[in-house]
Amino acid sequence: MEKKLAFLGPRGTFTEEAARILSLGQKLSFVPYPSIIEVLDAVSKKEVAYGVVPMENSIEGTVNSTLDWLIHEVDLPILAELALPITQNLLVAKREHPLPLSAITRVLSHPQAIAQSHNFLRENLPEAAIETVNSTALAAKMVSEHPEEPWAAVGTRLNVEIYPLEFAREQIQDYSNNYTRFVLVGLESLDLPVSRKEKTTILVTLPEDFPGALYQVLAAFAWRKVNLSRIESRPTKRALGSYYFVIDIEQKMDDVLLPGAFAEIEAIGCQVRQLGTYPFYMHQTNS
Ligand SMILES: O=C(O)C(=O)C[C@]1(C(=O)O)C=C[C@@H](O)C=C1
Incomplete structure (x- = not known):
């Protein structure tokens, strides 16, 4: 049976992208979990062999829930780490007539993604309510499921391929050198490529x-x-x-x-x- 890898879901998160790169060439089945804590618990309880979670972003710093859960709640070795460039985009539901930025009333995303695009959001959408959810892909999914609402999500380009969404604006992160480090954890060893x-x-x-x-x-x-x-x-x-x-x-x-x-x-x-x-x-x- 194929071994399982848990990632912060739903489909289309930066974490999924990192997980796919980290496990290239391995036969694994990918299982989305709704939060970082649930990913780490699933590995710890051996529901899955491996998990991938974000650890630190170059703009926003440490992802505290990852570090704290690894310190206090589970005993899972880090098996590998990947730094991935992150570009944030403003995504809206596909519609006949484009939605002007000024009409957007609500912006949804993961707190790290909101923080990485803070200046853009303040300058371009000062009136919109900002709401945080568990991942960028969850925000994208929610926006795509409510095409009648003037909502937007901050998230990856990948979401436009997965959900019925389009770009309201590309590359909205405040700094171009935006990287997030992701860690692969697990109690079983894995054949990983040699690294310098x-x-x-x-x-x-x-x-x-x-x-x-x-x-x-x-x-x-x-x-x-x-x-x-x-x-x-x-x-x-x-x-x-x-x-x-x-x-x-x-x-x-x-x-x-x-x-x-x-x-x-x-x-x-x-x-x-x-x-x-x-x-x-x-x-x-x-x-
Ligand atoms: O929401 C996602 O897409 C994630 O993978 C989470 C996460 C994070 O926790 O930092 C990953 C990378 C980006 O920095 C923004 C969000």
């Missing part, structure tokens, strides 16, 4: 009342000349002002350097949890 870039992500908990602990964590990598590309603090949810640090390391897990750095960090009372060691891919074009 490998990464390791860890979660570090600092001891309480230890002045300079974060400095010492960073020092353990610095003197080994290990490159870090991200350090992000997320609340532990246990007390106000108590944080985890999520650190992206620009190399795969090895036998010497990283175990040495982790042991040094643990020796000062920190906890280290590996979230994955995986290949990183960069995709240059999108649909």
